[in-house]
Amino acid sequence: MPSDFIDYHCHLLPALDDGAVDLRESLHMARTLSSFGFGTVHCTPHLIRGGYENDPARVVRAVQLMQRRLDDEGISLRLVPGNEHYLDQYLPEMLHGALRAGDTRYLLVEVPFHAGPELLRPMVQTFAGHGLAPLIAHPERCNAFDPARATGVLRGALSLVLGKESEPQLEESEVVALKRLGCRFQGNLGSFAGYYGYEVRERALLFLRHGLYSCVGSDGHRSEKLWEMLVGGYSVIESLLGEEGARELLRGTLLANGA
Template sequence: MLFFRRKNNDTHPPADLLAFMSTDIHSHLVPGVDDGVQDVATSLHFIEQLQGMGIRKIITTPHIMMDRYPNSTDTLTTPYQQVQEQLLQRSSPLPFHFAAEYYLDEQFVPLLQKPLLTISGNKVLVEISFMSAPMQLAQWLFDIQAAGYQPVLAHPERYAYYHSDIQQYEQLKKQGCLLQLNLLSLTGYYGKHIQQAAEKMVAAGLPDLIGTDLHHDKHLRAITGIAANSKLRKVLDHYPFGNATL
């Protein structure tokens, strides 16, 4: 069953379009630090657009991938503060914080020796290779939990090597990992097979959280396009995502 059919959507999205989410826990809105927004003005525009669609809190998550985006609290704080200062000048009531999306590989392990940037409490957003399942994944998830954190796996529906067996998602949850679905996966934005995997996960009640994973204007346009799909909106409004608790 496909939730989404592409339609032209020239109308302004309704103010409650993303109200089901309340808190967006996955986006790339710290300017100039990864493949997300590149300037403060764009960051502010995206934040205002999300707020206008019903988002009440943003925890943005720039990449920390040591061989490509070697970010840290030190590299992220100044550009984040530039956005925060502009929000304060505009008297924006929207809470805007930053955490990170950590790429799990051998270079991640030393980072556990220092405090990690969490999306809420002890929850840490992580991602893995899109090419193949890391052989060390179970160990890395154990190490994260042993360090006092709960891993939240970003967009598991986008890892094609899990598509053949939905029980692999169930196994990740048994290993103590929460699953964060990308909103646009349910629209077909990333492709039909990813959409089908996302739909199966939702039907099985597997996702714990959802996020926009907003990087650029094309993502934003696709998000506003959901307004035209009443069937998908009904699914989103009724699924028990845990974002509002964060």
């Protein structure tokens, strides 16, 4: 694997949230990510008011300390400070000074898994007022982006296998509407590998076929089975996009170009 892949979503920093539990696990994860081909990792611990209070200053300091340790260990990764911002009523007041996805105008945002679409369009307007745009984490895992919502039909990805319905259409879906409004979407490699279940995997494949993803992330929380997840997810992406298309997605080229 090349070493120019970018992981836009990773819980690598030790003991900040539900990610790596200690430095030893962080180093194990870092070695795995580097061996796979990542050269840059965005460290994105949860930022949830009343839960994980990982404000930007704390994350920046943790990244600086971790980067020094990686350098001392000879692990070739460049760490970038970030957050996984939880979409709730407190998020708007956190936007000033928030950590973006590198040099872009995008902020990584986690939509509550069982939220409806009513939260999403006001979010886009609020971000725009701060010169920002949402980079929505793993939309394939969120009910708000279920393509069945566009048709009002109670169906899931399972119906594709059973042959009872055709593939859901995305033209009128919320995920397409939000992309037109300036949102971008980050897919989880684990979703393609089936780590979150069959329906999430099928939704991820649907979104990938329709070109909705601008980047991917490991969303790595633990060192256990991380390698298998990365390899499995990449092989699925490559099977659909081809080698160059898969590498372009993992390099973050589309996000850098605003696509």
